[in-house]
Amino acid sequence: VGGGEARRLTDFPLGAREIAWAPDGRRLAVVGAEWVAELADLDDEERGRRAKRITEIPYRADNQGFIHDRRAHVHVVDALDPDAEVQQVTDGPYDEGGLTWRPDGRGIVFQSRRHDSRETDPNSGVYELDLDTDDVREVLAPGMWGSTAFARDGALLVTGLPDAFLWPAPPRVYRVDGHGDPVDLSAD
Numbered sequence: 024v025g026g027g028e029a030r031r032l033t034d035f036p037l038g039a040r041e042i043a044w045a046p047d048g049r050r051l052a053v054v055g056a057e058w059v060a061e062l063a064d065l066d067d068e069e070r071g072r073r074a075k076r077i078t079e080i081p082y083r084a085d086n087q088g089f090i091h092d093r094r095a096h097v098h099v100v101d102a103l104d105p106d107a108e109v110q111q112v113t114d115g116p117y118d119e120g121g122l123t124w125r126p127d128g129r130g131i132v133f134q135s136r137r138h139d140s141r142e143t144d145p146n147s148g149v150y151e152l153d154l155d156t157d158d159v160r161e162v163l164a165p166g167m168w169g170s171t172a173f174a175r176d177g178a179l180l181v182t183g184l185p186d187a188f189l190w191p192a193p194p195r196v197y198r199v200d201g202h203g204d205p206v207d208l209s210a211d
Contacts, residue, residue, distance in 0.1 A: 032100050033109055037093055043122035043131075049103050052122045052131050055111075056095045094118060097133055097152065112152055113159065121149075123171040129154055132179060138165050145187045149179075149199075162199055169194055181205070 037056035101107035146165030168183035
């Protein structure tokens with residue numbers, strides 16, 4: 024903000040989809056999209072020539088075309104150190120999004136479809152990544168979750184519905200404090 028030249032912080036082959044600033048203002052959580060390992064080193068022409076073997080649903084998205092050949096994972100970037108490497112902090116056959124930092128900066132909350140029926144079930148779970156241990160724990164079971172934020176007392180607030188099949192019901196606001204089921208704050 025004080026001036027100077029802009030500089031590139033990431034270089035994902037398929038771009039950065041979303042970012043969230045850490046509370047310390049030094050780091051960013053970034054969802055970066057990349058090709059799956061078997062296609063990563065190919066050029067666009069060779070990638071286009073390859074036969075597409077589709078074994079899972081969904082394999083297309085309305086505005087992205089084929090999506091079976093890419094993954095979007097959470098990365099952490101030191102925005103102030105130009106020599107720092109981008110750290111990938113999630114992996115696996117999943118796509119992540121909906122980033123929110125814990126207020127203490129020691130974890131990142133995100134959404135992902137990591138459940139066994141993810142290929143036929145439209146729901147996403149809410150997860151928390153502990154940056155000290157790299158452990159990922161499920162915070163909310165798969166549902167139709169929207170935005171996440173932390174309350175001043177540290178409780179996680181989540182909008183959405185516990186089941187996508189409840190739609191078109193209006194989204195609710197839930198409080199998750201780690202001690203049992205989420206509390207529906209909009210029940211009344």
